[in-house]
Amino acid sequence: MAEMTAAEMAKKYSIVLMGENLRIRNAPKNTVEVEAIRASKPEIVSYLRGVDEAEAKRQARINSIKGLTELREYTRAIDAWEMKVEDAISSGMLRGMGEKPVRLEGDYPEADAYLALEAMSYASNDAKSSAGARGVEAVKDGESPIIALENAKAEWGTYCSKNIWN
Numbered sequence: 001m002a003e004m005t006a007a008e009m010a011k012k013y014s015i016v017l018m019g020e021n022l023r024i025r026n027a028p029k030n031t032v033e034v035e036a037i038r039a040s041k042p043e044i045v046s047y048l049r050g051v052d053e054a055e056a057k058r059q060a061r062i063n064s065i066k067g068l069t070e071l072r073e074y075t076r077a078i079d080a081w082e083m084k085v086e087d088a089i090s091s092g093m094l095r096g097m098g099e100k101p102v103r104l105e106g107d108y109p110e111a112d113a114y115l116a117l118e119a120m121s122y123a124s125n126d127a128k129s130s131a132g133a134r135g136v137e138a139v140k141d142g143e144s145p146i147i148a149l150e151n152a153k154a155e156w157g158t159y160c161s162k163n164i165w166n
Contacts, residue, residue, distance in 0.1 A: 006040055006047035013037065017048040058140035065145060067108025071115060077101040113145035120152055127163075131155040 009015060014025035015037075022044060028034045037044070062068070084097045117139065120132025135152035139145050 004036070004040075006043040009037060009040060010044055010047060010051075015044060015048070017045060017052065020045070022048075061140055061142060062114070065110050065114050065139075067104070067106065067111035068114060070104050071108060071111045074101060074104055075115075110145045113149040114139060117145065117149050117152060120149075120156070127159045128156050131159070 004012065012026065013028060013033075016023045016025070022037070022041060024037065028037060078101055081098060081100055088094050088097050114136075117132050117135040121129050121136050123129040123132060131152040134155070135145075135148040138148040138151070
């Protein structure tokens, strides 16, 4: 087996870090590969910790978007209220629904843009979801959510224009 770097091993064998242990999802084919992984464990652990730290920094950029947590809580509250309304209507007991949650005071354009990108990334159309996913990744890499949303919408619009007759 040719010498592989820790990154190559982590990718090839789908290795993840669980505490101080390595979890290997794609089993090595022979004992030579197992021994190579064992010998490289310190380097693999170091590499995976670096990846985890980098991903934590990227996620911190998302978490720092002003109003994002509040808008997500509002969305959950609306969903819960709508379920109560549906249950009340289906049971014929139109009591106990509570008041409809009120949208937050204040304007959170960056949080709105990020949530739109996130929703776009879950679209059923592959091109649209890819544009949304690239936008989410751009935000994690430090781009403004508003600019990332504009770029994703432009990419989706271009795709639609090219494929209008398909």
